[in-house]
Amino acid sequence: MHQLLQQIFSGLAAGAIYASLALALVMIYRATNLVNFAQGEMAMFSTYIAWTLVNAGLPFWGAFLITLAVSFLGGMAIERIVIRPVENAPILAAVVVTIGLLLIFNSLAGWIYSYTLQEFPSPFPDRPLFGALMTTRDIGVIAVTLVVLAVLFCFFRFTTTGLAMRAAAQNPESARLCGIHVGRMLAIGWGLAAAIGAVAGIMVAPALFLDPNMMSGVLLYAFTGALIGGITSPVGAVIGGLIVGVTENLVGTYLIASQLKFTVALILIILVLLFRPNGLFGTAIVRRV
Amino acid sequence: MSESLPVGAAGKLAPIRASVPNAAKVRWPCNWPWNWPWNWPWRWLAGAALIALAVVLPFALSNYHVFTLTQVMIYAIAVLGLNILTGYNGQISLGHGGFFAAGAYTAAILMHRYGVPYWATLPPAGLICFVLGVLFGLPALRFEGPYLALVTLAMAVAMPQLLKYFDTWTGGQQGIVLVKPLPPPGLGLDRDRWLYFFVLAVLLLAMRLAANLLNGRTGRALVAIRDHPIAAVAMGINTPRYKTLAFGASTLFTGVAGALAAIVVGFVAPESFSLFLSLSFLVGSAVGGIATIGGAIVGGFFIESVPNLANDVSDAAPWAIYGLAMLLFMYLMPRGLVGTLGPWFVHAMRKFRSARGAPK
Amino acid sequence: MTPILQLRAVKAFYGQSEVLHGIDIAVERGGMTVLLGANGAGKTTALRAICGTVRREGEIIFSEHRLNGRSTEQIARLGIAHVPEGRGTFVGLTVEENLRLGAYTCTGTPHENMQRMYAYFPILAERRRQQAGALSGGEQQMLAIARALMMSPQLLLLDEPSFGLAPLVVESIFALVERIRREHRVSVLLVEQNASLALEFADRAYLIETGYVVSSGSAKALADDPQIRRSYLGY
Numbered sequence: 091m092h093q094l095l096q097q098i099f100s101g102l103a104a105g106a107i108y109a110s111l112a113l114a115l116v117m118i119y120r121a122t123n124l125v126n127f128a129q130g131e132m133a134m135f136s137t138y139i140a141w142t143l144v145n146a147g148l149p150f151w152g153a154f155l156i157t158l159a160v161s162f163l164g165g166m167a168i169e170r171i172v173i174r175p176v177e178n179a180p181i182l183a184a185v186v187v188t189i190g191l192l193l194i195f196n197s198l199a200g201w202i203y204s205y206t207l208q209e210f211p212s213p214f215p216d217r218p219l220f221g222a223l224m225t226t227r228d229i230g231v232i233a234v235t236l237v238v239l240a241v242l243f244c245f246f247r248f249t250t251t252g253l254a255m256r257a258a259a260q261n262p263e264s265a266r267l268c269g270i271h272v273g274r275m276l277a278i279g280w281g282l283a284a285a286i287g288a289v290a291g292i293m294v295a296p297a298l299f300l301d302p303n304m305m306s307g308v309l310l311y312a313f314t315g316a317l318i319g320g321i322t323s324p325v326g327a328v329i330g331g332l333i334v335g336v337t338e339n340l341v342g343t344y345l346i347a348s349q350l351k352f353t354v355a356l357i358l359i360i361l362v363l364l365f366r367p368n369g370l371f372g373t374a375i376v377r378r379v
Numbered sequence: 380m381s382e383s384l385p386v387g388a389a390g391k392l393a394p395i396r397a398s399v400p401n402a403a404k405v406r407w408p409c410n411w412p413w414n415w416p417w418n419w420p421w422r423w424l425a426g427a428a429l430i431a432l433a434v435v436l437p438f439a440l441s442n443y444h445v446f447t448l449t450q451v452m453i454y455a456i457a458v459l460g461l462n463i464l465t466g467y468n469g470q471i472s473l474g475h476g477g478f479f480a481a482g483a484y485t486a487a488i489l490m491h492r493y494g495v496p497y498w499a500t501l502p503p504a505g506l507i508c509f510v511l512g513v514l515f516g517l518p519a520l521r522f523e524g525p526y527l528a529l530v531t532l533a534m535a536v537a538m539p540q541l542l543k544y545f546d547t548w549t550g551g552q553q554g555i556v557l558v559k560p561l562p563p564p565g566l567g568l569d570r571d572r573w574l575y576f577f578v579l580a581v582l583l584l585a586m587r588l589a590a591n592l593l594n595g596r597t598g599r600a601l602v603a604i605r606d607h608p609i610a611a612v613a614m615g616i617n618t619p620r621y622k623t624l625a626f627g628a629s630t631l632f633t634g635v636a637g638a639l640a641a642i643v644v645g646f647v648a649p650e651s652f653s654l655f656l657s658l659s660f661l662v663g664s665a666v667g668g669i670a671t672i673g674g675a676i677v678g679g680f681f682i683e684s685v686p687n688l689a690n691d692v693s694d695a696a697p698w699a700i701y702g703l704a705m706l707l708f709m710y711l712m713p714r715g716l717v718g719t720l721g722p723w724f725v726h727a728m729r730k731f732r733s734a735r736g737a738p739k
Numbered sequence: 740m741t742p743i744l745q746l747r748a749v750k751a752f753y754g755q756s757e758v759l760h761g762i763d764i765a766v767e768r769g770g771m772t773v774l775l776g777a778n779g780a781g782k783t784t785a786l787r788a789i790c791g792t793v794r795r796e797g798e799i800i801f802s803e804h805r806l807n808g809r810s811t812e813q814i815a816r817l818g819i820a821h822v823p824e825g826r827g828t829f830v831g832l833t834v835e836e837n838l839r840l841g842a843y844t845c846t847g848t849p850h851e852n853m854q855r856m857y858a859y860f861p862i863l864a865e866r867r868r869q870q871a872g873a874l875s876g877g878e879q880q881m882l883a884i885a886r887a888l889m890m891s892p893q894l895l896l897l898d899e900p901s902f903g904l905a906p907l908v909v910e911s912i913f914a915l916v917e918r919i920r921r922e923h924r925v926s927v928l929l930v931e932q933n934a935s936l937a938l939e940f941a942d943r944a945y946l947i948e949t950g951y952v953v954s955s956g957s958a959k960a961l962a963d964d965p966q967i968r969r970s971y972l973g974y
Contacts, residue, residue, distance in 0.1 A: 183709045187709050193702030194703060198695070201694075201696070256829075260829050260830070261829055267820075268890070269816045307536065349540055356530070363518075
């Protein structure tokens with residue numbers, strides 16, 4: 091029982107990270123109808139930026155905030171420069187372009203920082219809590235994720251820019267007629283997604299160690315989470331991410347060897363798409379005729 | 380001075396055609412080189428010249444380059460498989476490396492455990508991958524657009540783990556080391572050159588088969604499903620059948636390529652079949668022309684030669700170039716080299732011929 | 740008095756094909772002008788050309804500003820509100836959020852304006868927390884008009900407000916538009932299939948056929964033209 095609870099809590103901590111990245115994916119999907127396959131590598135690159143800053147002697151949270159800002163601007167720039175030309179192109183072109191981005195970020199990180207594993211500091215001490223049920227680190231990760239979620243929720247719910255972003259995602263033409271600069275909104279969406287991804291990367295790096303390929307598994311879990319929640323639903327993405335985190339931990343502990351973790355994700359994805367293609371909270375995908 | 384009819388017709392048509400920049404409006408997919416509007420002697424002569432070049436080339440090159448060319452052809456077969464599915468049928472696969480691995484391991488296990496001769500492993504490898512592809516294609520009928528890409532991506536990520544897990548068959552992390560096949564005696568060919576011809580024969584056969592498949596009714600059905608799924612159903616095209624068929628045919632090609640890779644390299648290991656292998660197929664496809672047959676060869680060249688040229692700069696450089704190539708091709712030449720230049724060439728040929736008043 | 744909006748030899752294109760072949764239209768300040776014509780004549784395209792949602796040539800002048808080369812969102816900021824074909828409400832957002840978006844270009848709080856809209860359209864006040872997609876067709880049309888008016892526009896472009904609505908609802912919407920026009924001194928450019936109703940409310944009318952203006956004049960003159968009566972009014 092104790093072990094079960096322990097696994098669930100550490101699953102929640104991992105799930106919080108998947109949830110953040112899933113949220114980033116959902117934001118981009120809602121805004122531009124694209125699945126951003128480069129989301130994980132963008133997060134990884136952001137994490138390297140944070141690592142550089144920390145190594146340069148900045149305090150952790152200072153580096154954290156600067157990284158978020160840089161990622162935000164970087165995400166906006168990527169939308170403007172790389173994504174905009176294929177915004178109305180066929181799906182295949184968009185997929186190829188985001189895959190191209192994935193390769194570019196992966197190789198850039200390898201080029202600049204090499205492929206060796208790097209240790210990444212955690213801002214939270216690693217102390218057991220409640221009779222080793224969970225660690226302070228888990229709590230910290232979950233808390234950071236919750237803060238990010240709360241900030242995002244308030245942004246979209248209460249600010250005019252947030253409202254305009256939702257409008258631009260839903261009906262770009264009408265948004266334009268209201269005087270909303272839709273292109274700018276999409277860029278902000280990408281910027282926010284990149285920043286959220288950076289949070290995920292920074293939170294996961296102490297556990298996984300830093301290397302250019304560290305996010306491929308995380309991205310896979312994030313996709314799974316986003317699909318479980320329904321790729322159009324931010325709330326769903328968060329819940330889906332948590333479900334994936336817990337499932338991954340439990341399956342790895344009790345059912346099959348953890349070497350097959352990715353296969354579990356694969357099976358989950360297929361099952362969700364077959365039996366509940368809109369996920370738990372997603373809206374039906376409208377097919378254009 | 381009275382104009383003869385063909386010239387007059389050409390004169391009428393020319394301005395309309397000339398207004399189409401870089402043949403953008405020319406029908407695609409381009410089945411280059413099979414749709415060259417040449418009369419039969421020229422067409423066959425050109426084909427024969429190309430094949431003759433391919434036959435002579437290995438004797439002019441070093442062993443290393445012959446081996447490289449063999450790899451190019453293997454990649455070309457794999458990319459051809461991807462083109463059938465993703466280019467012609469619009470089902471995006473980011474996981475063809477998985478089927479490549481399945482083919483490679485089938486061949487390796489058959490050769491290593493059961494002593495099957497290398498050439499006899501191709502049909503079972505193709506068959507197994509065909510079945511796997513059809514099995515994968517059935518649920519894929521319900522995954523649209525980016526979802527299929529996601530599922531196949533997940534498969535590509537999971538593949539090395541799976542290969543390691545079933546280690547009684549796959550040899551786990553260490554993989555399987557194979558004995559490189561001997562050339563048949565009496566031909567006077569060394570091992571590398573023999574394998575080159577072996578792969579060349581398979582490549583030619585694969586291209587011929589792909590052309591037969593794609594240049595007729597089936598090809599039109601696949602393209603119709605890609606471009607307008609609902610209209611395709613309305614026209615009476617059995618969409619599920621064609622989509623699974625495309626999946627099976629596609630993975631068959633890629634699986635055979637995998638088997639060839641196992642034979643030629645003489646070694647299979649899980650880490651050679653990572654996500655990046657799948658993505659490099661996509662790179663080759665995008666560069667050569669995703670809905671072309673000939674583009675697969677260009678794509679194979681690209682995938683194989685970039686690492687050879689760029690590895691000196693940095694380990695990461697080839698992937699950076701792959702990524703940049705994907706972006707640039709999607710922006711500037713979304714139909715790839717062959718898909719863009721092929722129709723342009725065909726158009727130029729037609730114009731040349733009609734200007735000379737040649738009968739159709 | 741100069742017209743608030745003038746189109747001079749305006750052409751519009753969908754891709755390569757020219758849909759409007761050089762039309763001249765003027766909208767009087769504070770007046771209501773209607774564009775009549777059959778399906779596919781180019782009425783909607785004329786409105787879209789003004790807003791810059793289609794490619795266009797020729798000169799479009801909106802009270803001293805040339806609109807050519809300006810983007811749709813810049814044109815909206817100048818004070819042109821467009822209620823597009825099919826209403827263009829944000830169905831996933833609440834009624835109130837829709838109205839807030841209408842006031843996106845205005846600085847300051849939209850509260851006062853919103854109260855005014857709720858006074859015009861009491862049904863919207865009742866449903867302010869509901870998703871716009873849950874409204875009936877007539878309510879959505881009201882919401883679309885209210886949202887357009889939230890930006891306190893000088894010119895309101897209305898594209899077929901009667902589309903898909905019951906005749907009684909149409910009458911009440913027209914009456915409201917007329918009232919708002921008088922009270923707020925908004926100029927209106929209306930596209931309408933229901934010619935008899937439109938000519939009743941409008942003061943100027945243009946008849947568009949296959950991309951050309953074939954007839955124009957006061958609404959009364961057009962309503963009395965026997966040719967037009969036969970073709971468009973049906974009596």
